[in-house]
Amino acid sequence: MDSISTGPIANLLEKLHHEAEAADKPLMEHFFYQAAIDKMIQSETKDLGAAYSELAGNFLSVSPQFGRFLYACARASRARRIVEFGSSMGVSTIYLAAALRDNNNNNNNNSSSSSTGGGVIGTELELSKAERAMSNLSAAGLADLVEIRVGDARETLLLGAGEDGEIDMVLLDGAFTLYLDVLKVLEPRLRPGALIIGENCFRQAGGYVDYVSDPANGYLSVPLPFDAHTHRGNLLSVRTGTGGRSGAVRQ
Template sequence: MLIQCPTKNGGITVSPRYGQFLYMMTRACKARRVVEFGTSMGISTIYLATALRDNGGGQLIGSEMERTKVAQARANLDAAGLADLVDIREGDALETLRDIDGPVDLLLLDGAFSLYLPVLKLIEPRLAPGAAIFGENAFDPDYIAYLNNPANGYLSQTLPLDEGRGNGFAVRVG
């Protein structure tokens, strides 16, 4: 399936290959609730929301600090016809993602690297058993060590997609 990602300006985004992978994984785990830290202009959001739509519906909750990126993401989601599935919260993720209710089936971390571990720990009590966690450019050694410590309840590995970008994948098993 080819997903068209309409954008009105450039910038660093997920690659089409990684976006397709996120779509596939969202479909495979039958996600109904997705949380995205670092929505940016909404490119990864489009892949994730398309998968939610194709899964029969659901909710994507995103967080983004920069007002101009939030506006662009909303415009891109409107253009893609997916805005009804997405709640983009503007501001600090440690505040905007604090009140998520219900289980989270998939978490995408794609914001400030130093916040990957604090955001994971914030969402962790809401992660459904078997929840998938993706870290785009996951280079923070504390985040990696946390996921690799079996006592924390995850299995993780680096993905061979987009070599050199440090894309990580983990599953909540504990």
């Protein structure tokens, strides 16, 4: 069974997608034109904090189809530890955490993160968004599986004490220009075969697309067809290199 097709989590997701559509409609009418993407890249480069505090009331969330894809990837790869760059109001986080919960239940494990050593680590620059994300995750009954780190992910994802567990899956959905920086922070902990899913990967933003498109860097990348009409550059990459810091262990 899955918890995103029917039941309380499915109902909550439907409600949140409606709220997102209403909140973001005016923005989305313009956002995915090339000129708007270029302008956002310029704004990020000029002042990252200001660029995203202007969007503090916007969800900017994944589409229902993309969310289902995230859920399917996490189930198929039996992910236990997932890192998310850019959590916003927690819509994508709910898909990811629901997959972890369903993976745990499938394994007949106790479903708390502490019992499996896994969970979702989300990241969000805006405190108000992180608070709304945690409130939505609580409403979904998934809060125990998620930690949202507030601040710049390039700093909040640096290793803390005892945090050397391997990462099974990464969603990159934050500032367009920082995907490569964030990937480099996480790279030593990616398990062989880890999935890295990038939403809004634009070639002109920071070198990420070129990096994961070069097999010599230890990735195999495939463009994803979702939401192509909105010019979103969605990319699935698999960690094919050995990667992994020596001594990294699954906890």
